[in-house]
Amino acid sequence: MATQHSRSAARFMMAPAVILLLGWMLVPLVMTLWFSFRRFLPNRPDIVPGWVGFDNYVRFVTSSAFWPSVQTTLIIVGGALLITIVLGVLLALLLDQPMWGQGVVRILVIAPFFVMPTVSALVWKNIFMDPVNGLFAHLWRAFGAEPVVWLSDAPLFSIILIVSWQWLPFATLILLTAIQSLDSEQLEASEMDGAPPLSRFFYIILPHLSRAITIVILIQTIFLLSVFAEIFVTTGGAFGTRTLTYLIFQRVLESQNVGLGSAGGVYAIILANIIAIFLMRIVGKNLDA
Amino acid sequence: MSRAVTTRRKTINTVLAWSIGFLIFFPILWTILTSFKTEAQAINDPPLFLFFDWTLENYAVVQERSDYMRFLWNSVIIAGGSTLIGVMIAIPAAWSMAFVPSKRTKDILLWMLSTKMLPAVGVLYPIYLIFIELGLLDTRIGLVVVIMLINLPIIVWMLYTYFKEIPGEILEAARMDGASLREEIIYVLTPMAVPGIASTILLNFILAWNEAFWTLNLTAAQAAPLTAFIASYSSPEGLFYAKLSAASTMAIAPILILGWFSQKQLVRGLTFGAVK
Amino acid sequence: MGRIVLDKVTKRFGSVEVIPPLDLTIEDGEFTVFVGPSGCGKSTLLRLIAGLEDLSSGKIEIDGSDVSAVPPAKRGLAMVFQSYALYPHMSVRKNIAFPLRMAKLDQAEIDRRVSNAAQVLNLTDYLDRRPGQLSGGQRQRVAIGRAIVREPSAFLFDEPLSNLDAALRVGMRLEISELHKRLETTMIYVTHDQVEAMTMADKIVVLRAGNIEQVGSPLDLYNQPRNRFVAGFIGSPRMNFLEGAVAAKHGAHAIGFRPEHLGLSLTEGEWKGKVGVAEHLGSDTFLHVHPENGGETITVRVDGEFSARHGDIVYLTPIADKIHRFAADGLRIQ
Numbered sequence: 081m082a083t084q085h086s087r088s089a090a091r092f093m094m095a096p097a098v099i100l101l102l103g104w105m106l107v108p109l110v111m112t113l114w115f116s117f118r119r120f121l122p123n124r125p126d127i128v129p130g131w132v133g134f135d136n137y138v139r140f141v142t143s144s145a146f147w148p149s150v151q152t153t154l155i156i157v158g159g160a161l162l163i164t165i166v167l168g169v170l171l172a173l174l175l176d177q178p179m180w181g182q183g184v185v186r187i188l189v190i191a192p193f194f195v196m197p198t199v200s201a202l203v204w205k206n207i208f209m210d211p212v213n214g215l216f217a218h219l220w221r222a223f224g225a226e227p228v229v230w231l232s233d234a235p236l237f238s239i240i241l242i243v244s245w246q247w248l249p250f251a252t253l254i255l256l257t258a259i260q261s262l263d264s265e266q267l268e269a270s271e272m273d274g275a276p277p278l279s280r281f282f283y284i285i286l287p288h289l290s291r292a293i294t295i296v297i298l299i300q301t302i303f304l305l306s307v308f309a310e311i312f313v314t315t316g317g318a319f320g321t322r323t324l325t326y327l328i329f330q331r332v333l334e335s336q337n338v339g340l341g342s343a344g345g346v347y348a349i350i351l352a353n354i355i356a357i358f359l360m361r362i363v364g365k366n367l368d369a
Numbered sequence: 370m371s372r373a374v375t376t377r378r379k380t381i382n383t384v385l386a387w388s389i390g391f392l393i394f395f396p397i398l399w400t401i402l403t404s405f406k407t408e409a410q411a412i413n414d415p416p417l418f419l420f421f422d423w424t425l426e427n428y429a430v431v432q433e434r435s436d437y438m439r440f441l442w443n444s445v446i447i448a449g450g451s452t453l454i455g456v457m458i459a460i461p462a463a464w465s466m467a468f469v470p471s472k473r474t475k476d477i478l479l480w481m482l483s484t485k486m487l488p489a490v491g492v493l494y495p496i497y498l499i500f501i502e503l504g505l506l507d508t509r510i511g512l513v514v515v516i517m518l519i520n521l522p523i524i525v526w527m528l529y530t531y532f533k534e535i536p537g538e539i540l541e542a543a544r545m546d547g548a549s550l551r552e553e554i555i556y557v558l559t560p561m562a563v564p565g566i567a568s569t570i571l572l573n574f575i576l577a578w579n580e581a582f583w584t585l586n587l588t589a590a591q592a593a594p595l596t597a598f599i600a601s602y603s604s605p606e607g608l609f610y611a612k613l614s615a616a617s618t619m620a621i622a623p624i625l626i627l628g629w630f631s632q633k634q635l636v637r638g639l640t641f642g643a644v645k
Numbered sequence: 646m647g648r649i650v651l652d653k654v655t656k657r658f659g660s661v662e663v664i665p666p667l668d669l670t671i672e673d674g675e676f677t678v679f680v681g682p683s684g685c686g687k688s689t690l691l692r693l694i695a696g697l698e699d700l701s702s703g704k705i706e707i708d709g710s711d712v713s714a715v716p717p718a719k720r721g722l723a724m725v726f727q728s729y730a731l732y733p734h735m736s737v738r739k740n741i742a743f744p745l746r747m748a749k750l751d752q753a754e755i756d757r758r759v760s761n762a763a764q765v766l767n768l769t770d771y772l773d774r775r776p777g778q779l780s781g782g783q784r785q786r787v788a789i790g791r792a793i794v795r796e797p798s799a800f801l802f803d804e805p806l807s808n809l810d811a812a813l814r815v816g817m818r819l820e821i822s823e824l825h826k827r828l829e830t831t832m833i834y835v836t837h838d839q840v841e842a843m844t845m846a847d848k849i850v851v852l853r854a855g856n857i858e859q860v861g862s863p864l865d866l867y868n869q870p871r872n873r874f875v876a877g878f879i880g881s882p883r884m885n886f887l888e889g890a891v892a893a894k895h896g897a898h899a900i901g902f903r904p905e906h907l908g909l910s911l912t913e914g915e916w917k918g919k920v921g922v923a924e925h926l927g928s929d930t931f932l933h934v935h936p937e938n939g940g941e942t943i944t945v946r947v948d949g950e951f952s953a954r955h956g957d958i959v960y961l962t963p964i965a966d967k968i969h970r971f972a973a974d975g976l977r978i979q
Contacts, residue, residue, distance in 0.1 A: 083699045085716055090469035093461030097525055099479065100458065104518045105484045107499070110494030115494065169387065179382040187629055188390035191397050194628040196579035198599045202623050207462050207610055217398065218416050228571045241437045248393065264477045309581035313600065328490045331604070338494050345491030358616050541697050542730035546744035546791065547718040558745075560734040 109349070115342035124160040136343035145327055146344075150351065152236065157304045159240040160247060164300065165293060167244075168251030173285075175252070176259045186253075193249040201313035204242045205231065235319035242310050247303075251296045258292035259285065260332050305352055324348050384645060397621070404428070404614035427615035435598060437619055444594035444623075446509050447584070448577035452524075452570050458517075459524040464554060466525075467532035468540060478529065481522040489519070489582050507589045515587065516527055518579045530613075531565025532558070562623035568634040571627075575635075578624050594621040646708045647798035647831030648673045649694060654703035654830060656689055656855075663689050664855040666800040671799075671833060671848075673708075676825050679835045681852035681878070682841040687835045689801055690852070694833065695801050696720050707798060715940065718747075723792035724801040729784045729806065731776035731791075737763075738772040741790045748795070762790040765824075782813045789824070799831035806841065839879050843867070851875050873975040878903050880930060884969070885943045897970035897978055904931065906967035914960025918943065920953045934959060 119132045140146060175185065192200065208215050209230035217227035230238045249264045262285065270280050306325055322330070328348055332341030390397075402418070410421045431437065457573065466474045496515065497506075505511030535558065543557040581596045588597055599620045602613050630637060649671040658662040663686050671677045679687040692698045692704060696717035704713040709962075712720050723744070731740050739979050741762055745755045763769045766786040776784055785805060792800055802821070806814045825832050836842055842849050843863045850857040851866065851874075859871040870876035876884050884901040892900045908914065909932070918934040921942060930951040934943045945961060953959065970978040 083716075085699065086469050086550075087471070090465035090471075093550075094465040094477070096458050097462035097481070097521060100518060101481055101484050101521060105487060109487075110497035111498070112492055116404050138598065172383065174386055174389070177382040177386075178379050179380070179385065181387065185386045185390040187632060188394040190628065190635075191394050191625065194575060194579075194625045195621050196396065196596055196599070196624075197581045198585075198596050199620050200396070202599060202602060202613060203396060205618055206397065206613060207400065207403060213610065215416060215539065225580065233568040245393070245396070300484075301427065302482075305486065306489055308490070309596070309600075312581075312585070325488055325490045327494070328488075332490070332494050342491075345488065345493075348491045352486045352488050353483075353492075356483045360483060368413035420947045536728055536730065538728050538730040539732060542719045542724065542726055543716075543721065543743070543747075543790075544693060544697070545724045545733075547747035548743075548797070549718070549747075552747060557732055561732070563734075 084172075110252060112342045112345045112349075115338050116346050118339050120339040120342075122338050132339065133252065136339045137346070140331075140340055140343045140347065145322060146347075147319065149324045149327040151324050152321060153305070153325070155236055156240055156243065156307060156323060157301060159236070160243045160304055161297060163244040163294060164253075167248055167285075167291065168255050168296070171248070171252045172255035172259050175256050175323045183258065185275040189252055190249045192246050196308075197246065197309035197329070198313055200242060200246055201310045204245075206316045209238060211335075216319075231315050232319050235315055239307075239310055239314060239321055242314070243304065243307060247300055254292050254296050255289060258289050262288050266337065301355060301359060306345075323359045324351065373445055378380060397625075400614045401618050402614075403610055404613050404618045406614075408609055410610045416429070427617070428559045431616045431619065432614055435601065435616075437598070438557065440593060441599035441619075442508060443459075443588075444578055447516060447592070448574050448595050450509070450513040451515075452573045453579050454513065454574060455517045455521050455524045456528070456566065456570060458571075459521060459528050460554065460559065463528035463532050464519045464523050464558060466529050467535075468537055468631045478526065481525055485519065485522045493586060496583075497587070506587060507591045507593075509592045512584060512587060512592055513582050516580055519583070520573045520576055523576070527569040527572070528562070528565065529570075531562050531569070534565075535561055555606075564634060567631075571631050571635050575624055575628060577582055646673055647671075648706075648708055648962045649799060649831065649833070650696070650706040651690075654690075654702050654952075655707060656686075656693060656700045657701045659761070664693070667855070667857060669850065669857065671831060673831055674829045676815055676822075676832045676834065677849045677850060677948055678842040678846035678847060678848070679833065679850050679852055680731035680837065680839055681858075683837055686854040687837075689855075691724075691801050691803055691833060691835045694917065695722055695724050704845065721798045722797075722801055723790050723795050723797035724784045724803065725785075725788045725805045727804040728804075729776075729788040729808075731784055731787055733874050736773050736775060737768060737779070737787050737790075740776065741768075741772075741794055744791060744795045748775065752946060758794045759790075762794045765793070781809050781819060783786075785809065785817055789821070791825070793828070796832070796956050799833060802832065802833070802834040802835055805834075806836070807838075811932045814841075821845065824930045829886075840881060851878060869970065869977070869978065871977055873899065873901065876969055876971070876977075882946070885941075886971075887940065891940075892970075895968060895970055898973040899971045901969040901971065902963040902967060905943040907943070907945045908962040908964065909947055909951075910930065910959065910960045911958075914962040916943070916961045918959060918961060918977075920959055921954060921955050921958045923951075923955070925950065934961060 084276060116136050117131060118129055119135075120129050136266070171189070175182065175189070177187070206214070210218055211227050211229040214227075214230075216230065220227045228234065266284060267280060270284055275283065307323065308325055311321055311323060311326050312329075324344070325348065328341050328344040331337050331344055404427055405423045405425070406421050407424060407426070439551060466478060500511055503511075505514075509578070539561070540553055543553045548556065578594075579596070581600075584594050584596045585600055599616055602616050607634040648723060650749075651667060651669040654664060655662065655666050667690070679690060689698065690817065693700055696712070696715060700713055700737075703847045704711050706712065707722075709722060720905075726854050732743065733744065733956060738759055741759045743756050745758060758771070759772075763772055768783070768786055768788060768790060771779060771783060771787075776787065781789065788805070801832060806817055807820075821832075821834075825845075834841075834845060846859065846863055849863055849866055850860050854876055855979040859866060859875045866879045868874060869878060873886065877886070880903055882904050884903050885907075886901045887898050888899045892898060916936050916938075918936040921933040921935050923933075930947045930949070930953070932945045932947065932951070933954055934945060936943060943961060972978055
């Protein structure tokens with residue numbers, strides 16, 4: 081349904097969104113690139129700004145904090161994805177079953193999604209994970225165990241737990257919607273064909289969910305890569321929970337080394353792009369289906 | 370599938386689902402309960418579940434200490450403004466992609482989504498500088514713009530998927546009936562897409578409401594929304610559980626209530642139109 | 646007024662040529678049907694006339710003025726879509742009034758025209774309902790109502806009956822024909838159903854792969870099909886074709902004869918065959934006969950009841966002056 085007229089109208093109407101996003105992407109990106117090749121510490125007038133070539137890049141990548149931070153990022157993203165998808169599928173399967181008060185359960189399950197990250201981080205950190213007064217500590221003591229100092233003894237696990245709690249509703253609801261869209265005749269046919277429940281799950285339900293799982297992975301990765309408040313509030317990047325995002329944040333804002341931080345920013349952008357290309361491939365393929 | 374299910378089976382499902390639902394909801398419930406306790410009761414061992422002296426004292430203290438209404442108002446303006454402006458920019462763009470698709474449409478869409486993957490921290494300092502230069506630091510307008518931009522790809526994407534479900538023939542009919550492009554969008558497309566637009570607005574309002582990176586880094590006193598309000602309790606006041614809980618409850622209550630009331634549209638919106 | 650002239654019109658999608666150069670004149674007031682198998686380009690042609698697609702080359706004139714570059718809204722045409730394309734969020738009244746509202750007519754005039762149209766189409770009782778609350782036939786009438794209030798110079802119908810069930814289709818067919826008789830406005834009607842074409846058209850345009858195979862009145866096409874494609878497409882059940890020695894006897898590559906132009910006998914005739922399937926419709930009986938010599942199945946129509954059963958032996962004789970002869974390139978031999 082395209083005429084010359086409507087095509088030019090389409091270009092015109094797409095322009096504001098495209099131009100804004102292009103500006104939003106390019107302007108800061110160019111500035112970051114520029115800074116990344118300079119020595120630039122705005123709070124230190126004694127250090128003269130100037131070009132340093134790839135110095136910042138070399139220093140950032142050779143700093144002892146770099147690789148651990150990449151690793152931490154991947155562990156948090158991967159861990160949270162794994163937990164939310166596995167639990168999400170199971171929970172979605174359960175919620176799809178006939179029961180009383182399904183609507184209420186759905187309201188309960190969806191709730192964490194509405195909680196802002198700063199709140200959930202604070203609540204988990206203090207009210208649940210505090211080694212003295214936290215609810216977990218009470219629970220552990222009630223069973224005669226020594227309370228765990230969550231945020232320093234199992235810091236990554238704690239953060240993954242918090243993040244997964246926030247994103248489980250999202251995964252569950254998308255997967256539930258997908259399960260509900262499964263043609264029941266397909267399942268009945270497979271039942272007639274004599275497929276036991278487990279193979280019905282693996283041969284019919286799971287393939288049907290693949291598109292939904294792709295969407296969950298895509299959207300969650302976008303948000304998980306930039307997890308910030310949860311770390312900012314809980315450990316402040318200590319105990320090996322410093323993600324790449326957080327490391328750069330520290331370089332730029334805490335130690336005000338903009339040049340070094342910007343080089344780190346470029347690395348983060350490259351990492352994000354590698355993951356993005358990988359994801360876009362999958363999603364692009366799934367888009368038309 | 371209408372099939373007889375044994376009551377036993379249904380009971381097991383119900384018990385299981387309710388237990389898990391309760392478990393997932395528990396941190397929120399516990400926070401709300403704690404907000405009504407005294408500080409001593411809040412850290413009582415064993416923990417007090419329902420039988421304690423209910424008090425509103427914490428809310429009074431929190432309100433006195435920090436001007437809750439101002440933060441709330443900032444949150445409403447920032448989340449609402451960024452969402453509405455975003456939708457107004459996104460509707461024409463999504464129209465173009467859904468009804469006049471070209472070979473590049475999919476690429477543009479994926480590119481837009483990929484800007485969302487750009488790590489915010491990578492461009493934090495440039496934005497910071499630009500904000501200082503333009504006098505936008507710690508202003509609501511500045512945050513409205515930034516949050517609109519970070520959510521724009523998602524708004525476009527969602528509207529695109531909703532628009533695609535509308536048969537092109539209806540828009541062609543409007544065209545044959547003499548509607549201009551503007552009239553076609555205002556009188557035909559938008560009213561037909563109301564449920565989709567509503568879910569889009571809702572979801573993005575929530576995302577904007579909960580956005581913490583930019584709101585924490587680009588505001589100080591004037592434009593700070595509820596994310597900053599609660600961050601100010603991180604320490605050492607965090608040790609006052611009852612007050613922390615009261616502040617948390619105040620920060621999440623508006624969105625929690627909004628979310629529950631519009632659960633249906635939201636679930637639709639949550640799937641980004643990608644899952645039917 | 647509504648005389649539409651297509652002059653060397655072509656349409657390409659990328660490198661695929663959907664409509665090769667095509668000329669066609671549709672006279673004012675004529676009911677023209679574009680018919681052809683799916684994918685023959687008939688809908689594309691209609692959309693080109695509507696202005697919903699651009700021409701790749703050539704030009705379209707309406708009443709003498711070139712409209713090739715005129716947007717659809719300004720061509721003075723009204724279109725009824727296959728899916729009806731009603732606005733689901735508007736009442737029937739608002740649906741019908743929409744083109745008038747877009748034309749900025751004053752409210753009194755809009756009301757007058759809407760109630761007129763509603764009366765003509767028996768929609769008066771439904772004016773305040775939403776399209777979703779109407780039956781298929783009623784929706785169809787709303788779509789037509791939306792088209793007629795504009796008093797367009799021509800109506801375009803894109804397979805408007807294909808979403809209706811069989812009984813309704815016959816009724817709507819009559820209604821549209823009657824509407825045409827009353828309005829005497831040009832109508833262009835696209836369908837893949839040759840029965841619709843035969844019963845409604847003043848002029849039928851048979852299309853195949855974007856090419857016009859034949860233009861003519863229904864009976865022209867029935868009696869004088871220009872080639873084998875048209876011969877096979879027009880008429881139901883379709884024409885029987887025979888090739889080889891039998892055709893050679895008539896001096897042709899192939900001969901065709903319609904099921905209703907065959908004599909049937911139990912005792913003697915030109916070809917002997919065995920009855921395969923017999924379809925008893927009451928008013929007619931269709932026999933599918935397998936010729937003894939092993940050729941293709943021949944369909945024969947017999948008036949009324951004919952008690953033939955599977956395996957019965959029958960004799961068939963074509964009516965001599967109803968035999969159509971075709972050359973090797975498919976063209977008719979006069």
